[in-house]
Amino acid sequence: MKLYTYDPAPSPQRLAFFMKYKGIEIDTQQIDMMAGEHLGDEYRAIVPEGTVPALVLEDGTVFAEVIGICTYLEALYPEKPLFGSTPLEKGLVSSWDSKVLTMLFMAVAEALRNSSPGFKGRALPGELDLEQIPELAERGKKRLMWGWEKFDKSLADGRRWLAGDNFSFADIDLTVCAGFSGWVKCSPPEDLVNLQAYLARAREEMGA
Numbered sequence: 001m002k003l004y005t006y007d008p009a010p011s012p013q014r015l016a017f018f019m020k021y022k023g024i025e026i027d028t029q030q031i032d033m034m035a036g037e038h039l040g041d042e043y044r045a046i047v048p049e050g051t052v053p054a055l056v057l058e059d060g061t062v063f064a065e066v067i068g069i070c071t072y073l074e075a076l077y078p079e080k081p082l083f084g085s086t087p088l089e090k091g092l093v094s095s096w097d098s099k100v101l102t103m104l105f106m107a108v109a110e111a112l113r114n115s116s117p118g119f120k121g122r123a124l125p126g127e128l129d130l131e132q133i134p135e136l137a138e139r140g141k142k143r144l145m146w147g148w149e150k151f152d153k154s155l156a157d158g159r160r161w162l163a164g165d166n167f168s169f170a171d172i173d174l175t176v177c178a179g180f181s182g183w184v185k186c187s188p189p190e191d192l193v194n195l196q197a198y199l200a201r202a203r204e205e206m207g208a
């Protein structure tokens, strides 16, 4: 199998930390997003979505979603599970990961892609060219600051990780998202002490 990715981008980082934690190595090619390689004919012939990361299997299957790639790899490499071991854990990991993506990750993307000059006419990743809506950038920042507070309050119960006792992919996604939020100058506020302590713990666990 072959992985196409671009190390500095947030979605590729989600996958990179997943692979690092589990010790998975795959033949990898960098697709230079800054040079627009992800939108070029050569890459689009392999990955029509024009997004990174993407995993291409020997039989021609193309995974263009981080969650699909990680689910596939978790099944191939079950050691050090990141999607939970018991039915309860699996449900909790999926629930928390979905909250991280919808409440936080999408809010950062909304803020960034609707304000940065580099994304003019490209307000969504991938195939569909859309104009920016400045109000969405402001809304994204509001959603994000609200989301940080919700996560901080939730972590006030003192649990170690989002889904309980075991580190999971939801923790990787939250930690990557906290870094990504710096791109729109909306990092988690220092006074959210539960969230800050959690993030320090997660970064250490991930070697981030």
Ligand SMILES: N[C@@H](CCC(=O)N[C@@H](CS)C(=O)NCC(=O)O)C(=O)O
Pocket: 009, 010, 011, 012, 038, 050, 051, 052, 053, 064, 065, 066, 067, 122, 124, 125, 126
């Ligand atoms: N559906 C993908 C989306 C991945 C994604 O948005 N990747 C960004 C990089 S972080 C991208 O490829 N953007 C392409 C663009 O901006 O046109 C997933 O969740 O894995």
